[in-house]
Amino acid sequence: MKKSANVVIIGGGITGCATAYELAVRGVKDIVVIEKQYLSSGATGRCGAGVRQQWGTETNAILARDSVKRFEGMNEELEYDRDIEFKQGGYLMVSYTQNEWNQYKKNVAIQHSLGIPTKMITPQEALEIVPHLNIKGLIGATFCQSDGHANPFHVVDAYYKAASRLGVKFETYTSVTGITREKGKVTSVQTSKGDIAASMVINACGYAAGTICKMVGFELPLYPQRHQALVTEPVEPCQGPMVISLHHRLYCQQTPHGSFIMGVGDPNEPKDFNINSSWEFLEDVARQATTVLPLLKNLRVVRQWSGLYDMSPDANPILDEVPDAKGMWVAAGFSGHGFMVAPQTAVLLAQKILGQNCFMPIERFGLERFSGGELLLESAVV
Numbered sequence: 001m002k003k004s005a006n007v008v009i010i011g012g013g014i015t016g017c018a019t020a021y022e023l024a025v026r027g028v029k030d031i032v033v034i035e036k037q038y039l040s041s042g043a044t045g046r047c048g049a050g051v052r053q054q055w056g057t058e059t060n061a062i063l064a065r066d067s068v069k070r071f072e073g074m075n076e077e078l079e080y081d082r083d084i085e086f087k088q089g090g091y092l093m094v095s096y097t098q099n100e101w102n103q104y105k106k107n108v109a110i111q112h113s114l115g116i117p118t119k120m121i122t123p124q125e126a127l128e129i130v131p132h133l134n135i136k137g138l139i140g141a142t143f144c145q146s147d148g149h150a151n152p153f154h155v156v157d158a159y160y161k162a163a164s165r166l167g168v169k170f171e172t173y174t175s176v177t178g179i180t181r182e183k184g185k186v187t188s189v190q191t192s193k194g195d196i197a198a199s200m201v202i203n204a205c206g207y208a209a210g211t212i213c214k215m216v217g218f219e220l221p222l223y224p225q226r227h228q229a230l231v232t233e234p235v236e237p238c239q240g241p242m243v244i245s246l247h248h249r250l251y252c253q254q255t256p257h258g259s260f261i262m263g264v265g266d267p268n269e270p271k272d273f274n275i276n277s278s279w280e281f282l283e284d285v286a287r288q289a290t291t292v293l294p295l296l297k298n299l300r301v302v303r304q305w306s307g308l309y310d311m312s313p314d315a316n317p318i319l320d321e322v323p324d325a326k327g328m329w330v331a332a333g334f335s336g337h338g339f340m341v342a343p344q345t346a347v348l349l350a351q352k353i354l355g356q357n358c359f360m361p362i363e364r365f366g367l368e369r370f371s372g373g374e375l376l377l378e379s380a381v382v
């Protein structure tokens with residue numbers, strides 16, 4: 001492994017790989033990405049890979065809206081030799097409670113102010129989009145056709161190949177074990193394969209970003225939380241959009257290959273690093289999915305797995321330099337939606353680091369928001 005680099009990026013998920021590319025394409029030389037397992041082995045390779053613009057905070061909506069544009073042109077932009085499989089089948093967000101529907105109206109007003117073409121539709125219109133939807137008790141739904149999903153392994157592979165062509169080095173199966181700081185500045189990174197001197201370190205470790213920050217004595221306001229998912233046997237295409245019911249904590253999509261991928265969030269999940277799969281999840285997701293989409297009741301489950309959300313206190317990303325550790329940046333706290341915003345998160349961070357004009361105010365993702373004032377909570381997290 002190299003003994004020194006201009007920039008060390010820790011974490012080979014979508015955030016680390018996209019950031020490596022965005023820095024390299026802006027002319028930064030000598031970048032090394034360090035990943036303790038294989039690329040996409042963290043949350044990225046375990047995610048639903050849904051891409052939606054229907055958010056309740058302006059910040060998330062802008063990042064997602066602009067990232068959709070990037071996903072649309074990603075095969076060409078990154079000169080990818082395969083296909084990131086970005087399919088824009090839309091997202092149908094269904095609402096069975098009045099409180100939720102009131103919140104959706106506020107969210108859609110924000111989305112419209114940003115040019116996101118979400119429609120508010122009746123239960124009958126929702127049924128026309130997803131004919132097997134249970135509309136008993138449904139108050140309404142919101143639908144955005146340009147939302148969709150992509151293949152997370154291919155997206156990371158596309159960034160990896162494009163960054164590699166620009167000279168970025170990737171060190172997989174290499175763990176970061178320590179970070180040295182001198183006079184308030186980072187100077188080097190210790191790894192399982194030796195030390196590497198660097199004055200800039202980007203912590204893109206997702207659920208483990210807090211552990212990395214502790215290496216310079218900083219308590220990042222972030223916690224890991226297990227989320228489980230499953231995939232079914234493939235069947236004939238019957239569901240175009242991703243269906244989300246926040247009330248049922250459910251997301252459910254049919255992939256281009258015909259299988260359904262779905263998950264439910266569990267509000268009682270402890271804040272820890274456990275990623276074991278559980279029977280309770282299978283029961284829970286089966287109950288919620290067949291309530292919202294009864295047709296799915298005879299589908300056979302092929303596999304279940306879990307991954308970790310990197311939760312921040314307001315469910316918004318943290319993109320900032322660590323206090324008292326100049327040169328060390330954090331890109332984490334994505335709270336279950338880091339895949340869909342990664343293309344533009346990486347641009348924003350690269351612009352800030354290089355002193356360029358940021359396409360949106362990065363201060364909104366700063367650490368200071370946690371020490372004063374009221375947090376603007378994201379309401380649309382599954």
Ligand code: FAD
Pocket residue numbers: 010011012013014015016034035036037038039040041042043044045046047048049050051174175176177204205206207208227228229263306307308309310331332334335336337338339340341
């Ligand atoms: P990660 O992909 O977690 O990457 C961090 C990397 O850091 C890992 O590969 C890890 O091995 C590495 N690492 C950790 N410690 C060290 C160390 N000491 N040294 C070196 N490397 C280290 N998001 C969406 O946008 N849409 C979805 O539909 C969606 N569904 C999800 C479903 C599930 C079940 C889960 C778990 C997550 C989901 N997410 C979704 C969230 C999304 O997966 C994450 O927000 C996103 O992948 C974060 O990417 P990342 O690169 O920041 O982190």
